[in-house]
Amino acid sequence: MNANVRKEAAVWCAKLAEDRAKDSWSIRFTQVEIDATEPTKLAWRAFQAIKAKLGDAAPNTPPRAVWLLAEKLLLDGWPMTPRVPSSRMPPIAKVPKIAAKAKPAPLPSPPPVPTIHTTHEPMNPEKEITTMAKKQTRRSISLSGKTFDRIQSFAENKNISMSQLAEVALLHMMDEPCFVIDQLIERKLSERSEREVQA
Numbered sequence: 001m002n003a004n005v006r007k008e009a010a011v012w013c014a015k016l017a018e019d020r021a022k023d024s025w026s027i028r029f030t031q032v033e034i035d036a037t038e039p040t041k042l043a044w045r046a047f048q049a050i051k052a053k054l055g056d057a058a059p060n061t062p063p064r065a066v067w068l069l070a071e072k073l074l075l076d077g078w079p080m081t082p083r084v085p086s087s088r089m090p091p092i093a094k095v096p097k098i099a100a101k102a103k104p105a106p107l108p109s110p111p112p113v114p115t116i117h118t119t120h121e122p123m124n125p126e127k128e129i130t131t132m133a134k135k136q137t138r139r140s141i142s143l144s145g146k147t148f149d150r151i152q153s154f155a156e157n158k159n160i161s162m163s164q165l166a167e168v169a170l171l172h173m174m175d176e177p178c179f180v181i182d183q184l185i186e187r188k189l190s191e192r193s194e195r196e197v198q199a
Contacts, residue, residue, distance in 0.1 A: 002038075005038045005039050005042060006042065006074050006075075006077070006078075007074075007075075008037075008038075008039035009038075009039040009040070009042035009043040009046060009074050010043075010071045010074040010075050011039075012039055012040055012043040013043050013046060013047070013067050013068070013070045013071035013074060014067075014068075014071050015027065016029060016043070016063075016067045017064050017065075017067035017068045017071060020062070020063040020064035020067060021064045029044070042074070043070065043074070045079075046070035046071075046073050046074050046078060047066060047067060047070045049070070049073065049078070050066050050069045050070045050073060051066060054066070141166075151165060151166070159189070160188060160189065164188045168188075
C-alpha cells in the first residue's frame with residue numbers, strides 16, 4: 001500500500017470526523033465520493049474495519065468517534081503489507097485430533113417425593129356437604145371432631161368464643177357488607193368487656 005494513499009485516506013477520515021462533530025453535516029460521503037479515488041476507498045474500508053472491531057457497540061458509537069479511530073488505524077499503517085502468496089507460505093502444522101470424550105453416565109432418577117400428611121383432611125364438597133333439612137328447628141350446627149378441635153384451639157388463641165368465631169367466619173364467607181372479620185371481632189370483644197364492666 002502506497003504511504004501517500006494511506007496519509008490521504010487518514011486526512012479524509014480526519015475531515016469526516018470534524019464534520020460529524022457539527023450539528024449538521026456538510027460533507028456527504030456517498031458511494032460516488034467513496035469510489036472516486038483510492039484514498040476515499042481506503043478511508044471507507046478503514047471506517048468499516050473499525051465498525052467490525054466495535055461489533056455490538058458500533059450502533060451506539062458516534063460516527064465522529066468511528067472516523068477518528070479509522071484515522072488512527074490508517075496512521076498506524078493499516079492495512080499492513082500485502083499477504084505472502086500461498087505458494088511461499090510455510091506449511092501449516094497439523095493439529096492432532098482430540099479424542100471425543102465419553103458420554104457421562106446418566107444421572108440416577110431422583111428419589112420419590114414423600115407424601116406430606118397434614119393434621120386435617122381437605123374438605124371434599126361432594127362427600128362432606130349434606131343437603132339442608134326441610135325445616136331447621138334448632139339454632140345449633142354439627143361439626144366433625146377434628147373441625148371442632150381446630151375451631152376450639154383457634155378461638156382460644158384469639159380469646160373469642162367459638163360461637164363468635166363461627167358467626168364471623170360465616171358472615172365473611174357470605175360477604176356480609178357491613179363488617180370485616182377484624183371489625184366484627186373487635187366489636188364482639190368490646191361488647192364482652194362492656195358486659196363485664198357492667199356486671
